[in-house]
Amino acid sequence: MKKRYSLTYLIGESFKSLWRNGVMSLASVTVLMSCLIVIGGFVLIIFNINANVKNLGLMNEMVAFVDYKLTDEEIESIKTQINELDDVVEVIHVTKDEALEGLKENAGEFGDAYAELEGDENPLPDTFHVKYDDPSQASTIKYQLDHIEGIYKVNNRMQVAKTIDSIKNSISLVGIWFLGILLLVSIFVIVNTIKLAVFARRSEIEIMRYIGASGWFITLPFIFEGIIIGLLSSGVAYLIVWLIYRYIETNGMSGIDMITILPFSEINTVVLAGFVIIGVLTGIIGSCASLRKYLKA
């Protein structure tokens, strides 16, 4: 016999119960929401570090500085030599004039201060930006670059990239711990909310059991209650994260040119999906944990 339980009835029961347990429901939503906001914060920080590492070209790139007073032919020959190295993908030649232009641009309205350095007064060297594809070969490439005649210095940004990477890892580690602890707290609060809801309806549940209602009919409203708590929390958390992020995007970091902030539109789907999945799962786990004995028979 196919059973057709009225879904609207079951979900209606969940909303009624949430409303009746107002304070506990609010507590559940608040705690789960805080948890999600913290998770979201950590994830967004890590996303942005990744984006910045990429933007700054810290990965897989070295800069070779060329001796002053080299002739154009000598510089050209250095470029050919670098190009012939294994693993090198691209060599970009930045002349000293271009480098000065770059400085002027970065200085904005004070750019004119560099004007007197133009031409023969330019103290900047020509540079080669060397891109390579295999990070593990970085030290070999650096060694080879160091031994090309006419190159006086090689800046290996691997070290910076590595430092940033380890910072990122520690942030992730802290984030995971926060996540774990806060999720446990959330589940604990949800378990208590649902237990209160079960207690408020214990006579109803008893009658349902004697009548022969299936375990699912009895427990589904409570599981829906957990899901609703999860959905509400993720919705509000998303809104708050969005507002904070937008504030930082427009006001917070605009003064620092070095750092680019990912536009929220690029990451909102990931954040929202993550929030909803974690929120709903936590809600379901919380409900089921408090309903084990009713799911049996």
Next chain:
Amino acid sequence: MIDFKNVKKVYSNGVVALGGVDFHVDDGEFVFIVGHSGAGKSTLMKLLLREEIVTSGQVFVNNHDLTKMRNYKVPRYRRELGVVFQDFRLLPNKTVYENVAFAMRAVGTPAKKIRKRVPAILSTVNLYDKFDCFPSELSGGEKQRVALARALANNPKIIIADEPTGNIDPHMSMEIMNLLMKINRLDKTVIVVTHDQKLVDYFQKRVITLSDGKVVDDHVGGMFE
């Protein structure tokens, strides 16, 4: 059909509630189960409802072996029973109609069928005119009739009434008992647990007497000491 075969029930605290009970109830029978408090009546009820499992022996109800029944099959089994309690156990925030409809909804009856059947059952227990009342607006007898209607809602084969007249004045008790008789004539097995001697004597039905966890008497006719 109900069959108890040498049923023993010992609770985990060592209390022997039933010490070897044997009896058989045929389909369509009307049986009183009587005995002083502590005689084992409640345990017998719990075994019938498969709330508890026997320590040894066997319980068969409608060809189900309750001793071997898996937990997930219990809800479906309970739909073959209609239960009435001394304290009615109605949902206070639902009307008479909703209380009965609730029992049908809980087992997945389609809404259309519920709308059709609830008025019919309420008529059977002579409560049709009170369908819109809340339990608090009803007398004890009326509440018990709602409980009876609810027990009948899913058309069970067996009705089990645990002290159905315990909280009701004598006049109303007769009415409830007459209703149970009427239900019995509808070809349902009726088990009434009670210690109301007058009722038992009046109706002259089969009486099973329990004492200290054993069946001490089982005969048709009134009289119990």
